[in-house]
Amino acid sequence: MTVLTCEGVDAGYTKGRPVVRGFDLELLPGEVVALLGPNGAGKTTLLLTLAGLLPGLGGTITLGGEQLRSGRARAAARRGLVLVPDDRSLFTQLTARENLTIARRRGGSTVDQVLEYFPGLGRRLKVPAGMLSGGEQQMLALGRALVQDPRILLVDELSMGLAPVIVEELLPVVRRIADGTGTAVVLVEQHVRLALEVADRAVVLVHGETALSGSAARLAADPGLLERAYLGEQVA
Numbered sequence: 001m002t003v004l005t006c007e008g009v010d011a012g013y014t015k016g017r018p019v020v021r022g023f024d025l026e027l028l029p030g031e032v033v034a035l036l037g038p039n040g041a042g043k044t045t046l047l048l049t050l051a052g053l054l055p056g057l058g059g060t061i062t063l064g065g066e067q068l069r070s071g072r073a074r075a076a077a078r079r080g081l082v083l084v085p086d087d088r089s090l091f092t093q094l095t096a097r098e099n100l101t102i103a104r105r106r107g108g109s110t111v112d113q114v115l116e117y118f119p120g121l122g123r124r125l126k127v128p129a130g131m132l133s134g135g136e137q138q139m140l141a142l143g144r145a146l147v148q149d150p151r152i153l154l155v156d157e158l159s160m161g162l163a164p165v166i167v168e169e170l171l172p173v174v175r176r177i178a179d180g181t182g183t184a185v186v187l188v189e190q191h192v193r194l195a196l197e198v199a200d201r202a203v204v205l206v207h208g209e210t211a212l213s214g215s216a217a218r219l220a221a222d223p224g225l226l227e228r229a230y231l232g233e234q235v236a
């Protein structure tokens with residue numbers, strides 16, 4: 001049963017001039033899809049549109065069988081679509097625990113349940129979010145999304161500004177979350193090799209259009225294919 005379906009989604013900032021055109025996707029529970037592509041391809045624009053933070057310019061987005069109304073971020077969040085933005089958007093003056101507690105839903109997952117995925121963060125709960133390291137902040141941003149019991153996590157460049165060694169620790173956590181909770185994940189990532197290691201499938205967006213999509217294993221095994229897609233060749 002598909003949790004999220006995108007059909008012919010156009011996304012952008014100006015009516016009649018979409019940045020992303022005709023985007024299609026079917027996402028299953030527990031599935032991780034890497035959304036790849038060069039800078040400016042439209043990946044963030046697409047995530048913002050799926051999360052309802054940007055009004056859609058065309059097409060339909062269906063969540064659990066029901067069509068989402070365009071540009072309704074609160075409704076999308078209530079129905080389980082949760083965005084982890086690339087700027088993390090943490091409350092920097094509040095402690096890590098407070099950041100988690102205020103995001104929690106009544107009757108939903110507890111902070112302790114969520115911390116099972118981030119053991120290191122458990123030892124830093126009293127620290128203001130702004131004083132955490134970049135990697136810890138990303139774990140907190142993921143944890144804050146997870147206490148909302150998402151059905152779909154939209155993760156925008158978790159690795160932004162982090163050392164590769166930290167990214168290697170962080171991305172597998174996304175896989176464990178998907179496997180452990182059944183949450184489906186759309187993962188925007190510049191670290192292509194690492195993203196393909198944790199994803200089931202990948203979609204490559206180039207100049208706002210899907211240039212390539214396929215199983216992560218197939219794309220990882222054929223870097224030439226990815227390279228040609230990034231360079232703008234139609235290889236889908």
Ligand SMILES: Nc1ncnc2c1ncn2[C@@H]1O[C@H](COP(=O)(O)OP(=O)(O)OP(=O)(O)O)[C@@H](O)[C@H]1O
Nearest residue numbers: 013019037038039040041042043044045046190205
């Ligand atoms: N607020 C905005 N208003 C108008 N155009 C924008 C706005 N934000 C981004 N764009 C444009 O939309 C296009 C896609 O940008 P977007 O940030 O979605 O790409 P991206 O694939 O996420 O790239 P990156 O990897 O650099 O984040 C770019 O041409 C960008 O200049």
